[in-house]
Amino acid sequence: MLFVKGWVPLADFTRIVFDHFRDKSRQPPPHPGRDASEDKLNAYRDECMRTAFEAEIEARFAVWHCIHAAPRIGVLCASGRVVDAGASLMESVDYEMEGAHVHIWTGTVGSASWMDDSGHVSNNEDKKLYYGPFLYCPVLLPEQHARDFFAELSADSSSPPRPPEHLADQIVAAFDLDPTVRKSDLRRQLAAHEKQISFEVAYQEAARKRPELNKRGPKRRIDGPN
Incomplete structure (x- = not known):
């Protein structure tokens, strides 16, 4: 092309x-x-x-x-x-x-x-x-x-940057308590002071143990043009 x-x-x-x-x-x-x-x-x-x-x-x-x-x-x-x-x-x-x-x-x-x-x-x-x-x-x-x-x-x-020790386990534990918890809430509750990339690394480690974490993509509402 x-x-x-x-x-x-x-x-x-x-x-x-x-x-x-x-x-x-x-x-x-x-x-x-x-x-x-x-x-x-x-x-x-x-x-x-x-x-x-x-x-x-x-x-x-x-x-x-x-x-x-x-x-x-x-x-x-x-x-x-x-x-x-x-x-x-x-x-x-x-x-x-x-x-x-x-x-x-x-x-x-x-x-x-x-x-x-x-x-x-x-x-x-x-x-x-x-x-x-x-x-x-x-x-x-x-x-x-x-x-x-x-x-x-x-x-x-x-x-x-490496994620804090045990952060992935904390994400898994939070998900097990509430499978509807949102990724943004996990970040705010467990890693508010960490760099985003550190949280992402830990989140993907957690997703290896709980694949459902990566199967809950954000819904995009289709409203059509204004």
């Missing part, structure tokens, strides 16, 4: 950032060997999964931070013209892959999932009414901004 000079497709930028964090100099722990005990093998697998979780969380944060720091966000129309997008189009939801309107991996207007009040995923007709001719048009980042951001990202070799 051809794009207007001076712009970078969000989907392409997202893949570059994810590749960066996957290749980042964080080697998996040494394998304990074929004769290792079951406990040591389980610990090794857990550490490998933890590393993968952290890499994905860092990548998601980096992409959304780049988006929110961008001086402009463009949308490529079918005519080849680039129009400016409003800030609300790029609203994030807990720095997940899907924002309110855009899935950063897909990188197009309306690529995020929508659900009505009954929990049913919307169809394209609903989205066409809301987004009009901009539905599924590519979202673009200013090329120089993306280059500068990635250069700064590459220069920073620091590891993500």
Whole structure:
């Protein structure tokens, strides 16, 4: 696909950032060997999964931070013209892959999932009414901004902050007491003074024990255009 000079497709930028964090100099722990005990093998697998979780969380944060720091966000129309997008189009939801309107991996207007009040995923007709001719048009980042951001990202070799000890267990315990508890409430109650990325790492560790934590995506009400 051809794009207007001076712009970078969000989907392409997202893949570059994810590749960066996957290749980042964080080697998996040494394998304990074929004769290792079951406990040591389980610990090794857990550490490998933890590393993968952290890499994905860092990548998601980096992409959304780049988006929110961008001086402009463009949308490529079918005519080849680039129009400016409003800030609300790029609203994030807990720095997940899907924002309110855009899935950063897909990188197009309306690529995020929508659900009505009954929990049913919307169809394209609903989205066409809301987004009009901009539905599924590519979202673009200013090329120089993306280059500068990635250069700064590459220069920073620091590891993500580790979550406080037992925070993941506290999240599990809170969920077991109240399975309807919201992610934002867990953050406020258990990790109000921690960095968001620390909480995200602990939350994903908790979700490995309680997969239901990651199956309760936010509902997006479809009201249609004003």
